[in-house]
Amino acid sequence: MSAKALAQQALDQGKGIVRLAPTWVPRVFCIPGRRIKLHPDDYYALGGNRGGIDERWFSSTTPADNGPLTSPNEGLSFIVIEDGGKTERVLLRDAVSELKGALIGDRLWNEYQRWPIYSKFFDNKGALPHHIHHDDKHAALVGQFGKPEAYYFAPQLNNHGGDYPYTFFGLQPGVTKEQVKKSLMDFTKGDNKLTNLSVAYRLEPGTGWDVPPGILHAPGSLCTYEPQKASDVFAMYQSLTGDQIVSEDLLWKDTPPDRKGDFDYLIEVINWELNVDPDFGKKHFMRPKPVRPIKEMEAEGCRDMWICYKSHAYSAKELTVLPGRTVTVKDAAAYGCIVLQGHGKMGVWDIETPALIRYGQLTYDEFFVSESAAREGVKVTNPSKSDPLVMLKHFGPENPDLVVEP
Helix, strand or coil: CCHHHHHHHHHHHCCCEEEECCEEEEECCCCECCCCCECHHHCCCCCHHHCEEEEEEECCCCCCCCCCCCCCCCCCCEEEEEECCEEEEEEHHHHHHHHCHHHHCHHHHHHHCCCCEEEEEECECCCCCCEECCCHHHHHCCCCCCCCEEEECCHHHCCCCCCCCEEEECCCCCCCHHHHHHHHHCHHHCCCCHHHHCEEEECCCCCEEEECCCCCEECCCCCEECCEECCCCCEECCCEECCEECCHHHHCCCCCHHHCCCHHHHHHHCCHHHHCCCCHHHHHEECCEECCCHHHHHHHCEEEEEEECCCCCCEEEEEEECCCCEEEECCCCCEEEEEEECEEEECCEEEECCCCECCCCCCCCEEEECHHHHHHCEEEECCCCCCCEEEEEEECCCCCCCCCCC
16 A cells, blocks of 8 residues: 555544654663653663664654664654554655645645654753754755754653753853853863853753754753754764763764864854843743633643743643543644543544553554644543543644744
């Protein structure tokens, strides 16, 4: 059966909602925090030379950029189709290409001809190096898209804070470009001490941050839900994190060949005004915001909260359906979703939160909701007498329901 026929079959069977298989991604420079429900024996399922699996990607049509050992389709989400005892898969990327607006909506298809975002769980035991994601201008020089991203620290995934639950963002006001350039030129000398020029913020479960491209950031060790633009562009600007040396290759990652070795180019990639803004925390920190008055929503059986709402590039919500309640939730745009807590029914699907997942195992916790189904309204039932049903939902650019905060 062709990709188009499989995708259409999946969309028809799910009444506009398709089921996705778990997508696990390793990182050679990371140590897993072990909070993403992967079986303890499987965090190095791809081999020690690939690094530990510390990410699960959602609704992804973006391949992971993990160097020459990257496996085919790494980072890409698959739709799962079960029919007559037979299980088949089709890449979400191919389904979007074939079904176009019928899956993601005409607005996004006409503008992007692709699903332009994805989300992930990032689950690292320690902090990451201070690094940067390029904006569209600089990313285009290496054939990629710029990458804004957002963070939300779901309480369900943070039973422990890891080794360093603090994130460095930006640079201290008053830091000069010459100071940063010297630090970068010291990259191969051991610890280039870049974070001496930055500011660390303590991370709080149930809150989040918005991180536009061009901002230096060293993510801390909370397990993080990250909606982001569909890109894997980055460069590492810090040479030592904990006891781990960062390869110089990562300093020059996604630098045009004719600019490699040019430290002035690395400075150009930094959005200087955003990094040294004394009001950085005020402008980029996010606490959940109710979509409507909470009492009104709870009377109907749910709480629908904006958790990522400061970017036009993506947005995200946390939906909680209260025990024993059924709600119909309408959204103006297509979205991917991951179930964090509880079990129940969403549309025609039985949904559940697994406690433990083997590498390669299929689950019923991740779905993609077409725009037409979202607009019509998705019926969600929580049959539990005590446990809330909680899911996170990630939307593409220019969500019509969202008024972006300045």
